[in-house]
Amino acid sequence: MNIQNLDCLRVLRSVVVSSAVIVSSVWLSTAAAGSFVNFESGQVRPLALSVDRSRLYAVNTPDNRLEIFAVGARGLSHISSVPVGMEPVAVALNGDNEVWVVNHLSDSISVVDVSSVPPRVTQTLLVGDEPRDIVFAGPGRSRAFITTARRGQNSPTPYNPFTTVGRADVWVFDADDIAAGNKAPLTIVNMFGDTPRALAVSNDGSKVYAAVFMSGNQTTVLRESSVNGDMPAPTANIEGIAGPDTSLIVRQEGGQWLDGADRDWTSKVRVSLPDYDVFTIDANADTPVEIDRVSGVGTTLFNMAVNPVTDTLYVSNLEARNGVRFEGPGIVGGSTVRGHIAESRITVIKKTANGHTVLPVHLNNHIDYSTDLGTPEEKEAALAFPTGMAMTANGQGMYFTAFGSDVVRYVGIRKLENDRFPPNIAQQIAVPGGGPTGIVLDEPRHKAYVLTRFNNSVQVVNFLHKTAGQTLPMHTPEPPEVINGRRFLYDARYTSSRGDSACASCHIFGDTDHLSWDLGNPDDVVTLNPNEFVPGTKPRLADISFHPMKGPMTTQSLRGLKGMGPQHWRGDRTGIDGTGDPIEMVAFRQFQVAFPGLVGRESPLPAADMQAFADFALTVVYPPNPIRALDNSRTDAQQRGHDYFFTQTQDGTGNTCNECHTLSPTEGFFGTSGKSIFRGTGTPSDPTGIPMKVPHYRNLYTKVGFFSASSIIGSENPVTKDQIRGFGFRFDGASESLLSFLGSRSFVFPEGEPQKRDVVRFMAAIDSDMAPIVGQQVTLGQTNRLYDIKRVRLLDSRASVTSPREECDLIVKGPVASQARGWTRLASGDFRSDRLAEDIVTLGTLISLSNAPNSELTFTCTPPGSGVRMGIDRDEDGVFDRDELDAGSDPDDPSSIPA
Structure with a gap:
């Protein structure tokens, strides 16, 4: 290239970049106002550390991405960002070069090749409604287990609102089959529980444990006609005005159904609540099946961890106190749940010759609930909403995140398993940013990596010195009202006097x-x-x-x-x-x-x-x-x-x-x-x-x-x-x-x-x-093209709907010529790329591009108004993503635009 042509190219690039700022700003004005939709999905397994500890993988839930960090002696550095499905909440490694991401809203699993340049989604697996967690187990740990609700458009089981059947599914995929292009599940294990959440694996990989999310606590309700006016006292308020006849909550205890006054209503109850909480699946069987189940673990089950030495199972959970009547001071009422709504616990499950022992351990047994308000000392030691857990390699200790307390807490396993959990502020590590949800340990470096939901960041913690260090913010499209207001829902230390509610x-x-x-x-x-x-x-x-x-x-x-x-x-x-x-x-x-x-x-x-x-x-x-x-x-x-x-x-x-x-x-x-x-x-x-x-x-x-x-x-x-x-x-x-x-x-x-x-x-x-199509996606590559193209056509047809309301925007993401690219669908049905100077392309052109080696393209229906941001302008700064990369600016940073 001669100098004259180079100068012309520079002028052309300047014109293109300037035009991008002007023209794409027009797009931005219509997209940005409602481009983010807050689904408030709960993260389950948001972090994964590679076996050689050189890479950390994190889900970026609001931005629908997998973030990849290099791990070194000096800390973390961000090296790549991979678009996946909507609302990713869990991530797991399949070997050294493949990461599977659970997309909660998209009802899908993104299979990511992290060895390619750039890292890319090679396949998208369709699963049941609201998948939450994923683990690998079974022969050679080659089987993926994924929790979902027993419903959804991708489920082979018709929704049945008329009979008693298990509502919890675990989808099982053979990773080797997936690599060969067979995307059908090996089996779907159904369990007699409500929607499941967390998974864990025995040390030898032969068993998978699945926990029901909101499993209940053996309470139910008697209609007012059954109670027939026989309400426990009081029956009138402070003014002496009688209350209406109402229904009555009863709890199962010792073979009886008792109300809050311990009166027996067993003769009126016509229901059995076995309260199955945690299920065991034989992961090695030719067709994995449920082989065991445990009750009495908790009401709301967040996460699970397995002791790497003893195989003891630990479940972080809440136990609701909904059997206690009334809020308020309890003067006339005589009872109240004020300041003692639910108890944060870790339940210890041990296998015995005759079954199991189940030991729920209250994490706040230092609190005196007989007083109206808590003390500052109680609050400082309190732990609310235990979520992520990480075991030390020797099995003698555990670090867990207290989502509502903004801390990571260490506990010795011997104390935990003997129900001796003392308040110990010295064992807490304050986590800047707030809302820690997930944690992984890097023991040789004395580090823990923690995902903090409130500021959408990865936090490096030195557990040897019990200090927080490096913070790596992940890009977020969340508007200020979401970021600034979220903590008031979860922050127990700020919103309650005892720090546990x-x-x-x-x-x-x-x-x-x-x-x-x-x-x-x-x-x-x-x-x-x-x-x-x-x-x-x-x-x-x-x-x-x-x-x-x-x-x-x-x-x-x-x-x-x-x-x-x-x-x-x-x-x-x-x-x-x-x-x-x-x-x-x-x-x-x-x-x-x-x-x-x-x-x-x-x-x-x-x-x-x-x-x-x-x-x-x-x-x-x-x-x-x-x-x-x-x-x-x-x-x-x-x-x-x-x-x-x-x-x-x-x-x-x-x-x-x-x-x-x-x-x-x-x-x-x-x-x-x-x-x-x-x-x-x-x-x-x-x-x-x-x-x-x-x-x-x-x-x-x-x-x-x-x-x-x-x-x-x-x-x-x-x-x-x-x-x-x-x-x-x-x-x-x-x-x-x-x-x-x-x-x-x-x-x-x-x-x-x-x-x-x-x-x-x-x-x-x-x-x-949202319309049913929102979040749905498909990856189009060199295999399964007939079915996948049919699904692409479905997504495209729904993106064309404008009446009675718009259903979705359609975006396309994936590599072309070893560059990460993006497109968004125009009203005309054609697609605009993330380079403004490029011609618009047809759907047929994109389908053809996906047939090249290592050029899989993922089509996703996103909420109306979000297509520009999610497809071609991540930071909504008015300059399209590839134009920014070509010009040397950062497409994740709205303050970084080409000169």
Whole structure:
């Protein structure tokens, strides 16, 4: 090349870069405003260290990437970033050169070749709904085990909301088969539990342990008709006003079902809750199968670790205290969960000749819960929400992350296994950034590597000196309201006086614990109800006020609050304050009383902090519905249910289902418009009448697993079939299924039971915040092209949908000519690359490019408005990614743009 041509090239590059800043800024103006969607996925196994300790792999959950760090004597250095699926939460190594990443929202596994330049996704495996963890075990540790819910569009098992079956699956893949192009699972192991989360492997690789995430605690609920007014004291509030008749929570203990006053209700309970928590799978069998199960481990199970010497199993968990009635001071109530909602524990499971020993160890046994508030000393030593665990090589010690305490804690195994866990601040290592979720040990260097969720960073900790050192931030697209407000959900030391409780004690990762709680407050007063009612649903004489003794109600998710109006089951967090803020914002700020009244803080949060929390909470959304078909169509049965929902009027009100449970995705209504109804007749002869906010339907499909309810009375032959869950549908969880709920009220079904089942199927597949296609992906390479191209066409067709609402943006990522590249789909159906000067290309061109060696391309449907960021402009600075790399600037840093 001569000098003249070189000068021309420099001028051309300058023009291209300048144009990129101008032209792509136009793209940015439309994409950036809503480019990030907060799903608040819980990380499970976010870090993995290579066997030779030269590489650290970390999931970048908000940015949908695998980050690769070089490990050296001086610490970590970032060397590569690989786009994977949406919301990656776990990572595991398959040999030296391959990393498998679990994509929670995409229902997929990204197989990454980390030896290639650049590292690239070679295959995408499709699995069940919401995969969470992955381990390798079995012969030669060549089998991948992955936890998922037993549902989802990729699952071969049809969703069944009508019978008692296991709701927990472990997908098993043979890595050698995958390398040969066979992407079908070896088997899917079904377990009799709800959605699973953590996995662990025995030292010889022959056994895999799988833990149910929200496994319950052998509590259930009796309907108010079963209780028949026989409520334990008190039955009136501080004003002397009698509370309504409500249902009652009972717990299984010593073969009996007892309420909070230890009264025996066994004769009324018609359900058996075996409470299976941890399952053992024979990983070496030709077809892996479940061979054992353990109960009594905990209510919410986070993670597991295996002792490298003894094979003892350790499970980090929470034990909920939902059998205790009431919040508030407990003066009139006599009992309260204030400041003692759930206990953070590590449970020790040892195999014996006759089975197992199960020893739950409370991590905060130093706290005196008999006092109203905790002391500073108690708080400083408290540990909230144990998540990641890492064992020392000699099996004598463990380091674990306390997610709600911003520390890593060391404990000697002998003390742990003998239930002697003393408070010891000297064994804590403060972790800057906050929210530690995962940890791996690098013992020869006396280091631990910790992922901190609040600042999306990897933190290097010197466990010999118990100090935190190097911090490596990972790029995040999260807006300030997400980053600044997240800690108020999880930070137990800031939000509670004892340092062991937070809103996340029940709202697990911003969602729910799938339990009922009686959080009435007899020390409170009756308040007025200003809410708007659905026409025809409020009797003229009805008392619509809010009595503080509301009875058991299931924990509601913090997801999808935006546009939903008043909050809580009754809508008792409501109102307007004259600021012009949406009612949801005002309503959420009213949860301020929960900090001193429930979590146990010394005082309410400062107003600015409460506002930051509200701003954060209103960003969290529901995932796509896993029951609805990916092309957003309905089955014939679902369509019949849909038609009934919108046309069949009901006795009493003359309303259709939709006039109460408004379904209008374009308006942001998914089963409610925020209005209320009155449940009951509102007459003196109906003492159970109470006002209720009309609930949404987006998470109905998660409540399945409770079929022989305690409400079934009047039979001399008790129904004791084993159940997965103790709580089902209705505000208190007392309806065992949607089918029974629809049959227990005055709903009109002219065509009988078949029509009722059609409505259940429709409700389970109802629209959600995101279209079903969001997150779905496929990698197109030189194998399986016929099936994979068909799936590419599906993704492309859904990206073309604009009415009644946009469904997704379609992006493409992968290597071309040994360069990491990206594209995003235009409205025309063509694709814009991450180099502005390049011509737009057709889908057919991209399909052809993927057929070259080592040039696999991954197609992903992303939330509407996110395609530019996720496809071609990672930092949203207006300069496309490849243009930045060509010009020597950083595509991860919005302050770094070409000169």
